Amino acid sequence: MSQSEASRFDYLVIGSGIAGLWFAYKASRHGSVLVITKKEDTESNTNYAQGGIAAAVAENDSAAIHREDTARAGQGLADPEIVRLVTEAGPGLVRELFDLGVKFTVYVDAQGQQRFDLGREGGHHRRRIIHAQDFTGYEIERGLLKAVHSQPGVTISEEHFALDLVLDQDERCQGVRVLNKETGRVETVRAKATMLGTGGIGQAYLHTTNPLIATGDGIAMGERAGVRVANMEFIQFHPTSLYGHSLEGRAFLISEAVRGEGAILRAKDGSTFMERYHPDASLAPRDAVARAIDSEMKKRGDNYVLLDATHLDPERIRERFPNIYNRCLGFGIDITKRPIPVVPAAHYVCGGLAINSWAETSVERLFAAGECACSGLHGANRLASNSLLEALVLADRAAQRVGGLEPLPARSLRDPESGAAVSTAFDPPDESSEAVAAEVRNELRRIMWDYAGIVRNDSGLTKAWESLAELEERAGRFSRHLSVFCQETSNLLAVAQLVVACARRRLESRGLHYNEDYPHKDDRFKKNTEISREEPAAAKPDPTG
Ligand SMILES: Cc1cc2nc3c(=O)[nH]c(=O)nc-3n(C[C@H](O)[C@H](O)[C@H](O)COP(=O)(O)OP(=O)(O)OC[C@H]3O[C@@H](n4cnc5c(N)ncnc54)[C@H](O)[C@@H]3O)c2cc1C
Incomplete structure (x- = not known):
């Protein structure tokens, strides 16, 4: 494969979601920035976020109350220092976004003061969800891209796929190897700091709210480069995605805010069931609702349940949820007149590349933020709207940190031929390797859904582990092929193995990890599950180590 000379920037960002763009915007004050993104710049999980962004801005709210709610959701694993930092920084940064031109929904109060319209979501004891109707992520993405494009020091390269990190012989990150999808060339970009903002792993599951870009590339790349990975067992399944309609590989989300406004979950026969599972019934936390729906569907042999908003004011529904209303109407469902058929779907990964409070990973000069990172904010469960x-x-703190970095001294790269963390001599893509990759991808998504999904058990996790190992052998057929689809599938396989490896080590049920063989919490496991190159994913589960 042809290769071009290395290009150099002060800062290199992989990903154009909220984490990557905010870092780029802020870091551009200290030097030149290149943002690499594998499709068009808007395509990201961020773009599809609906509910909003949590921050304690109401008069009856405080960072301390937000802190308590976040820690409670985290079930003993949320890092208190990170929770404090994030909840305290929230109101100021959300205000900065607004001042930058992100049009959050506002109203004018009786005193003539402009205020954010605040939504309420499960687990929050105050109204604190700042939103732009029900297309908050779209509006944030739009506003941030506009801000970033106006910075002369920032370059955005769309249709560039990051293949692997580049390390030097002192194990420092020097940049990344990138496939330019238009030219088919592999390029090396070097920078004094690299930020991974590559998002989540939803496409590792058969049903997901995440778009096709969510293939865990950053987590897989980081792990290959030796970054410690943590808490991958904690996968959040959103209880209510629209049943029966796929939008380019993702299920359409029916925001939790719809239940916040009073919509009720019902079985297909119209009966309610949530009161048998949780005192907060339809407003119970997501994990409880997802498990209850899973259990009802299995018990009844139904393939969906209903979310009923027909008793609510139709005007209010249309005004508050124009995106959901119109999208469902397009599928022939007027949600003000008919209950919405819904199923749970993989939504968010709480784990990822372990970072400290400055978003630094365990590899020097490599930062990570957003969904690919595990800062410790969420612990065992994520409170709604805390991820944006x-x-x-964390992207903001990373941008502060990189400002003081000296240029990296010139050092030989670890793999002089490719410069990558691992040797990456690629073969040209061919149709048969893509076909094998497609089979492997389909199978792994089914395996993860069946055995590492909402309710897990030991024998299922063992089966998943063994089946993924078999797929790994088949992946040898395409893992060196220079095709985005093949490389993404290899990355999906790697992150699926990380999820199962972490899940097999947690012999208890806590937060988003529910194992019916150990249905309760066990304080011997009240700690993060960490995996690193020195302690490979294949290591046997160790209950007490
Ligand atoms: C439907 C939906 C609704 C949600 N609603 C909310 C909500 O209301 N509130 C909330 O707080 N959270 C919500 N979330 C979660 C939240 O949107 C995400 O966690 C967050 O947007 C992640 O941002 P990010 O910057 O980390 O990653 P993303 O926004 O996913 O961006 C990742 C970027 O990395 C790029 N990329 C990935 N791999 C590569 C590669 N190999 N090379 C180059 N580029 C690459 C992608 O193309 C993309 O640009 C929702 C998620 C979904 C899917």
């Missing part, structure tokens, strides 16, 4: 906030705060 986490991405914003």
Whole structure:
């Protein structure tokens, strides 16, 4: 494969979601920035976020109350210092976004003061969800891209796929190897700091709210480069995605805010069931609702349940949820007149590349923020609307940190031929390797859904582990092929193995990890599950180590 000379920037960002763009915007004050993104710049999980971004801005709210709610959701694993940092920084940064031109929904109060319209979501004891109707992520993405494009020091390269990190012989990150999808060339970009903002792993599951870009590339790349990975067992399944309609590989989300406004979950026969599972019934936390729906569907043999908003004021529904209303109407469902058929779907990964409070990974000069990172904010469960906030705060702190970095001394790269963390001599893509990759991808998504999904058990996790190992052998057929689809599939396989490896080590149920063989919490496991190159994913589960 042809290769071009290395290009150099002060800062290199992989990903154009909220984490990557906010870092780029802020870091451009200290030097030149290149943002690499594998499709068009808007395509990201951020773009599809609906509910909003949590911040304690109401008069009856405070960072301390937000802190308590976040820690409670985290079930003993949320890092208190990170929770404090994020909840305290939230109101200021959300205000900065607004002042930058992100049009959050506002109203004017009786005293003539402009205020954010605040939504309420499960687990929050105050109204604190700042939103732009029900297309908050779209509006944030739009506003941030506009801000970033106006910075002369920032270059955005769309349709560039990051293949692997580049390390020097002192194990420092020097940049990344990138496939330019238009030219087919592999390029090396070097920078004094590299930021991974590559988002989540939803496409590792058969049903997901995440778009096709969510293939865990950053987590897989980081792990290959030796970064410690943590808490991958904590996968959040959103209880209510629209049943029966796929939008380019993702399920359409029916925001939790719809239940916040009073919509009720019902079985297909119209009966309610949530009161049998949780005192907060339809407003119970996401994990409880997802498990209850899973259990009802299995018990009844139904393939969906209903979310009923027909008793609510139709005007209010249309005004508050124009995106959901119109999208469902397009599928022939007027949600003010008919209950919405819904199923749970993989939504968010709480784990990822372990970072400290400055978003630094365990590899020098490599930063990570947003969904690909594990800062410790969420612990065992994520409070709704805390992820956009986490991405914003940690990306902001990373941008502060990189300002003081000296240029990297010239050092030989670890793999002089390719410069990558691992040797990456690629073969040209061919149709048969793509076909094998497609089979492997489909199978792994099914395996993860069946055995590492909402309710897990030991035998299922063992089966998943063994089946993924078999797929790994088949992946040898395409893992060196220079095709985005093949490389993404290899990355999906790697992150699926990380999820299962972490899940097999947690012999208890806590937060988003529910194992029916150990249905309760066990304080011997009240700690993060960490995996690193020195302690490979294949290591046997160790209950007490
Ligand atoms: C439907 C939906 C609704 C949600 N609603 C909310 C909500 O209301 N509130 C909330 O707080 N959270 C919500 N979330 C979660 C939240 O949107 C995400 O966690 C957050 O946007 C992640 O931001 P990010 O910057 O980390 O990653 P993303 O926004 O996913 O961006 C990742 C970027 O990395 C790029 N990329 C990935 N791999 C590569 C590669 N190899 N090379 C180059 N580029 C690459 C992608 O193309 C993309 O640009 C929602 C998620 C979904 C899917």
